[in-house]
Amino acid sequence: MRHCLTLETQLDAPDLGGGWDRRWVALGKHFASIQSASGQESAIGSQQAQRITHRITLRASPYGAQARPRADQRFRAGPRIFDIKAVFERDAMGRHLTCLVEEIGPAETQA
Numbered sequence: 001m002r003h004c005l006t007l008e009t010q011l012d013a014p015d016l017g018g019g020w021d022r023r024w025v026a027l028g029k030h031f032a033s034i035q036s037a038s039g040q041e042s043a044i045g046s047q048q049a050q051r052i053t054h055r056i057t058l059r060a061s062p063y064g065a066q067a068r069p070r071a072d073q074r075f076r077a078g079p080r081i082f083d084i085k086a087v088f089e090r091d092a093m094g095r096h097l098t099c100l101v102e103e104i105g106p107a108e109t110q111a
């Protein structure tokens with residue numbers, strides 16, 4: 001577990017125009033291991049799109065704790081962003097969590 005990842009969640013705040021401003025805020029840091037799981041490339045119109053999935057393993061946090069990752073959150077490691085798709089306990093003792101994630105490209109981070 002040598003990668004330092006920042007766990008982020010979405011926060012909606014009112015903007016000055018009567019709408020909402022959606023942004024990502026940091027919840028804390030985790031040391032984790034990252035293993036590549038699969039990769040896929042496809043064409044969408046004239047654009048090439050890649051879908052890269054990973055397994056991220058980290059020490060478990062108790063249920064309900066702010067530090068416990070959820071499927072509506074993401075990890076950031078410098079410029080790399082990992083969208084969390086699923087979280088489950090890796091072992092019967094519940095000491096570690098495995099997060100199935102999809103790495104998203106720079107163009108997708110604006111959404």
